[in-house]
Amino acid sequence: GENVEQHPSTLSVQEGDSAVIKCTYSDSASNYFPWYKQELGKRPQLIIDIRSNVGEKKDQRIAVTLNKTAKHFSLHITETQPEDSAVYFCAASLRENKLVFGAGTILRVKS
Amino acid sequence: GAGVSQSPSNKVTEKGKDVELRCDPISGHTALYWYRQSLGQGLEFLIYFQGNSAPDKSGLPSDRFSAERTGGSVSTLTIQRTQQEDSAVYLCASSSGGGTIYFGEGSWLTVV
Numbered sequence: 752g753e754n755v756e757q758h759p760s761t762l763s764v765q766e767g768d769s770a771v772i773k774c775t776y777s778d779s780a781s782n783y784f785p786w787y788k789q790e791l792g793k794r795p796q797l798i799i800d801i802r803s804n805v806g807e808k809k810d811q812r813i814a815v816t817l818n819k820t821a822k823h824f825s826l827h828i829t830e831t832q833p834e835d836s837a838v839y840f841c842a843a844s845l846r847e848n849k850l851v852f853g854a855g856t857i858l859r860v861k862s
Numbered sequence: 863g864a865g866v867s868q869s870p871s872n873k874v875t876e877k878g879k880d881v882e883l884r885c886d887p888i889s890g891h892t893a894l895y896w897y898r899q900s901l902g903q904g905l906e907f908l909i910y911f912q913g914n915s916a917p918d919k920s921g922l923p924s925d926r927f928s929a930e931r932t933g934g935s936v937s938t939l940t941i942q943r944t945q946q947e948d949s950a951v952y953l954c955a956s957s958s959g960g961g962t963i964y965f966g967e968g969s970w971l972t973v974v
Contacts, residue, residue: 785962794965840905848893848959849918855904
């Protein structure tokens with residue numbers, strides 16, 4: 752069925768270290784994989800996305816990698832800063848372009 | 863409008879009353895989603911509208927919940943006979959189909 756699994760559920764890192772969040776999806780037809788960041792009390796906002804014809808995409812300190820064979824994709828944040836602390840959601844598109852979200856990862860960056 | 867607009871932003875209602883939450887998507891967006899988010903929890907999918915296709919209602923938690931989208935634009939989520947467990951933020955999102963989805967600010971519902 753439609754399923755996106757996200758790990759870990761919580762992640763605590765020291766400021767300056769890297770953070771990696773991983774997601775797996777079930778539908779091999781999925782072709783769009785966005786990541787959203789949600790700060791406390793605010794709406795989720797897109798931070799980066801990748802489509803199935805690309806294996807990796809980078810935007811400053813944030814990168815996303817995609818392995819279609821294994822059906823998993825990951826978010827990498829380098830040189831983490833306190834303002835990176837938030838909940839991060841991955842998602843995958845399914846039939847009729849419906850987006851399904853993972854359960855979220857609470858990232859805490861300790862200064 | 864410039865973004866997804868939701869109203870009301872906050873609603874306090876008595877248990878057993880009906881509530882209506884409104885979402886005005888970004889102009890031209892064919893896809894519209896409703897999600898529910900309880901405090902500290904993830905995004906619980908409720909319903910998905912895509913163009914003229916039949917809506918995907920698979921996430922609606924009970925028959926007290928319903929939603930419609932009139933004219934392919936504005937959507938209303940209705941909760942009948944509200945219960946305390948319905949208290950949550952109800953988020954609406956829209957997209958042009960296959961692309962980035964944009965979320966509204968949410969409607970914060972409290973059932974007392």
